[in-house]
Amino acid sequence: MKLYVYDHCPFCVRARMPLGLKNIDAEVVYLDNHDEETPIGMIGAKMLPILNDRDGHMGESLDIVHKLDVIDGQPIFDGSPTEALLTWLKTHDATVNTLVIPRAPNAIYPEFVDPEAIAYFTAKKEATFGPFAELIAQTDVARAKMEAALDELIALLPNAERPSIDDIYLFPVLRGLTIVPDLTFPQPVMEYMTMMADRCKTPLVQLQRVI
Structure with a gap:
């Protein structure tokens, strides 16, 4: 497989x-x-x-x-995600994209080691989201919005010790945000991300970085 x-x-x-x-x-x-x-x-x-x-x-x-x-006969991702969580994700999607999309073509990711891959991604995404330089220029405002949103998220966090379909929707978005410099995550959110990353064997981007 x-x-x-x-x-x-x-x-x-x-x-x-x-x-x-x-x-x-x-x-x-x-x-x-x-x-x-x-x-x-x-x-x-x-x-x-x-x-x-x-x-x-x-x-x-x-x-x-x-x-x-269903491979093991014990499904845990059935059912529907929590409506409040879906609303949070939809509400803050544009802010997430503003912060993450222009930073994504980074050789920290294996798919962007080749400069041609970075150029390809940049051309495609700029056609949809606008020039990356303009998105980067919005960082301070977008980061403040995102940090306020992350505070709101605390009350909606799934239980990382009992994975569910909510985690499938939420964790990938939070993981992507860990590429954003100086973005502050509330302690409960960071604890959730850290535990989920460990259990999924999918490290947070900030933990992959060579400082």
Whole structure:
């Protein structure tokens, strides 16, 4: 079994989470971000994650999560995410993107080691979100908004000791935010992230950095 991913991608982190939480043996393969041929050859589209197993190739992160979830016959990611958590994620999505998207093409992630991959990502995302320089210029305002939002999140945090579908939605977003310099996480949020990262075997970005 192979799981093709990008390390920066929250949807890919979703698909990786069951591997760690359920001790599923699979090879995680990081593709270069500018590699179009490989994913298109597997599922007909340039998108990840992609699961390759005896049944063939599967895209769509939540479909992959649910397929991995039932391997041991003890599903824990069934049901629907908490409505209040979905509202929080939707409300703050634009702020998250402002902070994370322009910082994502960073060689800290294996898919961006090749400068061509950085150029490819930058061109694609700037066409959607605008020039990265303009997004970076909004950092102070966006960071203050995000820190206020993280304070609000404390009351909505899932229980990291009892993983559920809520974690599949929340943890990848929080992990992505750990690339943002000087973003302060409230202690309960940091404790949640640290425990979930350990259990998922998916380290926070700040812990991957070479200081």
